[in-house]
Amino acid sequence: MDSETKAWLQHYDRQKIILPDRFLPEKDFIEYHNDVIFIG
Structure with missing residues (x-):
């Protein structure tokens, strides 16, 4: 992240x-983003 x-x-x-x-x-949408999209 810059x-x-x-x-x-x-x-x-x-x-x-x-x-x-x-x-x-x-809830599944939030969990997916926390686990997959917002890694790092």
């Missing part, structure tokens, strides 16, 4: 996630 992207993401560290009122992502 330093600019890392700095941008660190801005959101420990911030509260505001969930949408509808159209919540499926």
Whole structure:
């Protein structure tokens, strides 16, 4: 990950996630992204 992207993401560290009122992502979708897409 480049330093600019890392700095941008660190801005959101420990911030509260505001969930949408509808159209919540499926648990399988989140798990797939955590396990496959966001490796590293």
